[in-house]
Amino acid sequence: MKRYLQVLWAVLWKDLRIELRTKDVFTSMAVFAVLALMIFNFAFELRVPDKSVVIPGVLWVAIIFSGVLGLGRAFISEKDRGSMAGLLLAPVDRSAIYFGKMLASLLFIFVMEAILLPLMVIFFNLNFLSWPLLLLLFLGTVGFATVGTVFSGLAVNTRTREVLLPVLLFPVMLPVLMAGIRATIGFMEGDTLADMMKWINLLIFFDILYLVVSYLTFDFVVEE
Amino acid sequence: MAKPLIEVQALRKAFGRHRVLKGLDLNIQAGESVVLFGPNGAGKTTFLRILATLSKPTSGTVRISGVDINDNPEGIRQYLGLVTHAPLLYGDLSAQENLRFYGRLYGIANAEKRIHELLERVGLLHRRKDLVRTFSRGMVQRMAIARALLHNPPILLLDEPDTGLDPQAAEMMTDFLREIGGSQRTVLMTTHHLERGLALADRVLILQGGRIRFDEQADALSYETLRPTYDRYVGTGVAL
Numbered sequence: 001m002k003r004y005l006q007v008l009w010a011v012l013w014k015d016l017r018i019e020l021r022t023k024d025v026f027t028s029m030a031v032f033a034v035l036a037l038m039i040f041n042f043a044f045e046l047r048v049p050d051k052s053v054v055i056p057g058v059l060w061v062a063i064i065f066s067g068v069l070g071l072g073r074a075f076i077s078e079k080d081r082g083s084m085a086g087l088l089l090a091p092v093d094r095s096a097i098y099f100g101k102m103l104a105s106l107l108f109i110f111v112m113e114a115i116l117l118p119l120m121v122i123f124f125n126l127n128f129l130s131w132p133l134l135l136l137l138f139l140g141t142v143g144f145a146t147v148g149t150v151f152s153g154l155a156v157n158t159r160t161r162e163v164l165l166p167v168l169l170f171p172v173m174l175p176v177l178m179a180g181i182r183a184t185i186g187f188m189e190g191d192t193l194a195d196m197m198k199w200i201n202l203l204i205f206f207d208i209l210y211l212v213v214s215y216l217t218f219d220f221v222v223e224e
Numbered sequence: 225m226a227k228p229l230i231e232v233q234a235l236r237k238a239f240g241r242h243r244v245l246k247g248l249d250l251n252i253q254a255g256e257s258v259v260l261f262g263p264n265g266a267g268k269t270t271f272l273r274i275l276a277t278l279s280k281p282t283s284g285t286v287r288i289s290g291v292d293i294n295d296n297p298e299g300i301r302q303y304l305g306l307v308t309h310a311p312l313l314y315g316d317l318s319a320q321e322n323l324r325f326y327g328r329l330y331g332i333a334n335a336e337k338r339i340h341e342l343l344e345r346v347g348l349l350h351r352r353k354d355l356v357r358t359f360s361r362g363m364v365q366r367m368a369i370a371r372a373l374l375h376n377p378p379i380l381l382l383d384e385p386d387t388g389l390d391p392q393a394a395e396m397m398t399d400f401l402r403e404i405g406g407s408q409r410t411v412l413m414t415t416h417h418l419e420r421g422l423a424l425a426d427r428v429l430i431l432q433g434g435r436i437r438f439d440e441q442a443d444a445l446s447y448e449t450l451r452p453t454y455d456r457y458v459g460t461g462v463a464l
Contacts, residue, residue, distance in 0.1 A: 003331050006328055006331055007328065007329055007331075009328070010325055010328035010329050013325070013328075014314065014317070014325045017316075017317060017321065018314060018316045018317065021316045022316055081313075081314065081315065082308075082310030082311070082312065083310075083312050083313065083314060085273075085276075085278055085306065085308065085310070085312055086312030086313070086326070086371070087329075088278055089276060089277075089278070089301055089304070089306055089312075089329075090301065090330070091298050091299065091300075091301035091302040091329075091330060091331075092298055092329070092331075093298060223279075223280060
């Protein structure tokens with residue numbers, strides 16, 4: 001177990017170190033998220049009297065679309081550098097590599113969300129930030145990064161990898177996206193935490209399901 | 225004769241309908257330096273990738289130290305070092321950081337000491353804090369060898385490690401490989417460079433059409449005697 005965690009940490013450390021130097025993934029995700037937000041803001045500002053109706057959709061769509069850019073780089077960058085084989089040669093269960101990559105992607109998306117949320121408050125002039133919303137975002141993002149990382153590993157060996165990732169990912173993400181948006185709408189309409197529990201439970205269920213399936217399949221996904 | 229360290233039996237690999245390896249049989253003894261020649265598309269890289277557990281065979285068996293590589297791939301990887309024409313390094317990490325990262329992947333005790341020792345051995349100690357993307361091709365390839373040797377593997381697989389190197393850098397690498405090969409380590413190298421390959425080999429193989437067509441001890445061969453055979457299987461105008 002110690003070796004497993006050591007490899008997981010090594011992959012995470014390496015991805016964070018490279019990202020801190022290059023800022024490739026984070027810059028593209030953050031710029032895309034801000035642009036999406038601006039476009040949504042201009043598109044809906046004058047037409048929707050109740051902004052709380054559009055905010056959940058805008059929030060989740062901006063996160064998912066910009067997050068795909070980051071998830072796509074998780075393995076494509078390894079393939080482009082020719083370093084993928086180096087990772088796969090590690091004498092340890094390959095799921096440790098998966099979890100290292102997944103945690104790195106998760107951190108990048110969390111940082112992007114930390115920038116996106118205050119900007120949404122400014123753009124939509126509505127303070128909707130609260131702990132229940134952050135909990136929803138956390139659970140939704142975990143599910144997104146979990147399944148997105150494994151699909152990134154799958155898409156990397158295909159010719160149409162940039163297109164294939166969202167095509168594979170979005171249908172599988174629908175339950176998480178639906179639960180996240182429905183719960184956010186409920187929250188903005190004044191639902192209590194108890195009212196939102198069915199959506200939160202659904203998010204937790206899919207997070208666990210994705211995590212288990214990803215853990216079991218990753219070795220086959222990256223196999224030649 | 226001792227039990228072979230690497231045993232390959234009836235190894236086949238196909239990518240869809242394209243059959244790359246067509247029943248390859250081979251035994252390699254511990255400590256042997258084997259050089260594998262072959263034309264492009266002969267299956268040299270595929271064979272090395274299977275040995276390195278990066279690719280699964282369609283059929284056939286590969287045993288290393290008597291263990292089927294499909295039964296314990298994680299354990300087998302600890303015995304292997306792989307150098308390819310891609311260095312498997314990160315340009316945005318320094319030389320030291322790259323080796324530190326691989327040291328963690330392999331769970332090396334006293335990694336810092338080993339890193340220092342290897343960087344000194346490949347002549348890059350003075351550049352240890354520099355990003356690998358600032359290195360020349362020859363330096364990157366020396367780093368790739370240091371990476372592959374970090375966990376001191378008994379088997380070293382080299383897939384055209386001299387590709388893209390200028391003659392001087394390639395010569396330096398040949399000397400270095402001769403030095404690290406020694407009698408303890410088993411080396412399997414693919415190359416298109418006949419003279420360089422012969423200089424390193426105890427045994428010469430030619431792979432063509434997915435099968436081993438030629439298998440001789442290197443001490444019975446010279447460049448002049450091997451060249452016609454090489455030309456027949458690999459084709460003229462390829463070997464240097």
